Amino acid sequence: MALLGALPGAIAQGMIWGIMAIGVFVTFKILDVADLTVDGSICTGGAVCVMLVTRGVNVWLALFIAFLAGIAAGFFTGALHIFLGIPAILAGILTQLMLWSVNLKIMGKANQSLSARTHFVLISQLSPPLAILVLCGFLAVLIALLYWFFGTELGCSVRSTGCNRNMSRAQGINTGMTTILGLMLSNGIVALSGAMLTQYQGFADINMGRGAIVIGLAAVIIGEALTQRIFRGFIARLCGVVLGGIIYYIVYQTVIFLGLDTDLLKLLSAVVVAVFLGIPYIKKTYFSKVKKEAGGHA
């Protein structure tokens, strides 16, 4: 019963991480870049949101500014990568580390609370079912906007950059700029999820982004595994990613409920992601056999 009672909360949290996973999807799947900035930019989004809302700024405006802060973080990583030639993964780590200090400066201390009782917020864990409803609307708009963007000329040039950089340059696409654009968009979305998470849990914490990339990747992998066989459409893939986030959090809650030491949760998450990332390689390297019978093509 207690587990069932925790279900709406798990779903709501899963949906928030689903937003974050959509951001990871943009870089990891569309742009083909592993961006570690997200561990910092999710907290930046939360920090900006908490400081603005507690000072009486409208929550929608706070969300928008959090989005812009995430975009700025993404731009910084992109600039390190493209203008200074630093490998993308290292550029992300550098920005993430810088954001640790920036986030502390934004909040003034390591933890800032945002009470739903004294401030107007969009979602709160005081009422998970309502939060789910609001998040459904939020996600529908986000997915619709992304569907539109990646169908435009500019969006398609970002997709082709992730697909084939040589070909994109041969077609006159400035691949440096499209890479930066993708990183900005991704981190903007991630910061939005941080802002939503802060409202939901009622606080922003300097550690809230630790290991976020792993949760995001887990959601993307689960989502792709779910939808790849059945649907190939873009909207279906994004919905799958959100579903991946929800499944991750339901499993997470269940594991806690079953009495697993919570200290081990991050270890478990990382192992699961490592296994799933490794499966295609393992299949290819250790389990593919050359056909020997006649008629088998080489």
Next chain:
Amino acid sequence: MLEIRELYKSFNVGTVNQKDVLRGLNFTIADGDFVTIIGGNGAGKSTLLNAVAGVWKPDSGVIYIDGNDVTNMSEYKRAKFLGRVFQDPMMGTAADMQIEENLALAARRGKRRGLGWQIRPGEREKYVKLLGTLGLGLETRLTTKVGLLSGGQRQALTLLMASLTQPKLLLLDEHTAALDPKTAAKVLEITDQLVEENHLTAMMVTHNMRDAIKHGNRLIMMNEGNIVLDIAGEDKKKLTVDALLDMFSKASGSEFSNDRAIL
């Protein structure tokens, strides 16, 4: 259409592996020329094409395309003058995107890419018609992901993409080398067809001497970073593989060492 003056390019400068590939190359192509380029491995054929495409900057020299100095222009910027097809069929298209999306990407080469829809009304019909001219049945598969096509189909599509915006210069870098002989012949046929229909100026690198003789109106042979033979017009029509091999050994002072080219 293309003018190259005193072009130098070395790789791995200052190491034991230093390779001076282009050594003061001078080269001009007139409007409407279809030049085939042959030469042994390391002669500088692909390096020449990459220099024109702007994959990297030369050490010194000047490159003009249609009167524009492109020497310091980045690869994506000079793409508006060029259509390119690569040796690797995987390299010229975006595998995860649909056939029509690939064509639409190419159709916007050299133009601003904004927030309008990638494929506009009426565009699809145009692509169906163009794909129909290839004779590969691709006109009914507009929404197929390019990754599902065969190497030959991908090269044909890349050719179509390359010629879509009427480039000043078409660069073909051994674009049939990875294909089986029958498919290669088909792709070459499509190449001739597109070059003729669109009145394109083209440079085609090949390892196959017969193809080099059969196609185009001018043939150059490269050796050690320079042009050692340049045959055009009636002389080119009368060329044979044997005559070419003979000329090569005279021009370079050595036997043609690459068996692959004597096919």
